[in-house]
Amino acid sequence: MHRRTFLTAIAVGLSGLQRLSAARQSAAEHRWPALQKLLDEYVISGKLAGAAAAVSYGGSPLAYLGAGRIALDASAPFDESSICRIYSMSKPVTGIAAMMLVEAGKLRLDQPVADVIPEWRSLRVAVNPRTSLDSRPATKVMTMRHLLTHTSGLAYWTPLSGADAVPSAYRARGITPGNYGTRLNRPGYGPQANGLEDMIERLAELPLISEPGTTYQYSVGLDVMGLVIERVSGKPLAAYFRERIFEPLQMTSTGFQVSTDHVSRLTTNYNVTPGGLQPTDARDSSAWSKPSTLPAGGAGLVSTARDFARFGAMLLGNGRLEGVQILRPDTVRLACSNLLPAGVAYDGGGFGAGMRVTLKGGDHRAGSAGALSWGGAAGTLWMIEPARGGNMVFMSQHMPPETYPIWFDVRGAIEADLIKRPV
Secondary structure, three states: OOHHHHHHHHHHHHHHHHHHHHHHHHHHHHHOHHHHHHHHHHHHOOOOOEEEEEEEOOOOOOEEEEEEEOOOOOOOEOOOOOEEEOHHHHHHHHHHHHHHHHHOOOOOOOOEHHHOOHHHOOOEEEOOOOOOOOEEEOOOOOEHHHHHOOOOOOOOOOHHHOOOHHHHHHHHOOOOOOOOHHHHHOOOOOOOOOOHHHHHHHHHOOOEOOOOOOOOOOOOHHHHHHHHHHHHHOOOHHHHHHHHHHOOOOOOOOEOOOOOOOHHHEOOEEEEEOOEEEEEEOHHHOHHHOOOOOOOOOOOOEEOHHHHHHHHHHHHOOOEEOOEEOOOHHHHHHHOOOOOOOOOOEOOEEEOOOOEEOOOOOOHHHOOOOOEEEEEOOOEEEEEEHHHOEEEEEEOOEEOHHHOOHHHHHHHHHHHHHHHOOO
């Protein structure tokens, strides 16, 4: 084939693909006009560089919507294939990975964590976690259930933690899983733990903020579960995720690192400032384009709207997607049930294996009874509603996520579209 003929064929092929993509986008906009309008408004107003959504209700095919670009300095559109830092949306993935080991009989929900992490056989509890690190011996046993449901007594450092003594000690001692790149250089942040083993050793030197199994407190529990998975499975966390979840579900753009052949689809993450959007992790120099030194099961993954919708579809399918079964239906039901210890309350309803569970009679802003959901620190959202056959993923890249009421805006737009065609 002559070079000119070859190039013409490529151009024609690309043009056809573009027309097909445009037609699919147009159909999605027609089915979800309120949601598309919301995405457009967030971009046009300058609040976001771009955003994308994947949505399906009532068994309809997934619709993909997008607006804007993957970065302010890029021409590539922000769509269902754009790679985003999902931060805490990593937690449901880690939860499901742990439930696979439960299903295999290699782990038990109420098994002591010290069975797998003997470094934690002598845990202590802070006398007053807000003011000091003074502590006493723990009287209760930390279990795998506690790690999955944020009831272990462990803490978390986030900018919302304030000046409380224990979370501040996490920051100073580099117990900051999910914190990467230039964000590590902020004042008050100590050198980050070099791997999960190092993180566990540093945590062993600090007290818990409460007795295990007594209080819900957002924590690094799912990051600790990452080490449990490694030790029980005998595989690095990234390999376990890839072999047991991502490859079977064809989540080809999800992982702890963006591969070189996918880096052109990586978005830029922005800080929202009074002066506008300022890059905090630029796509062309992203920390996620390099190997992770601290694979954070609680906050370290990147993914796309397409990929994470497949994860949701698997759960809606009772562990099965397109003929591939990765979990038994009874294991899915257990993972998606309220696993909180007796007597422990969570103001969002119930809590399953790394994800919120909406309870009957509870707060239905997070979906109907039985809905599962969680979000991420860069403005990403995920929810499935089994009772309505609902599957929704929203992706943007901005911090802090509470800058905008995106959760309520997205939910409101979806409900507005569903009113026109009830499920």
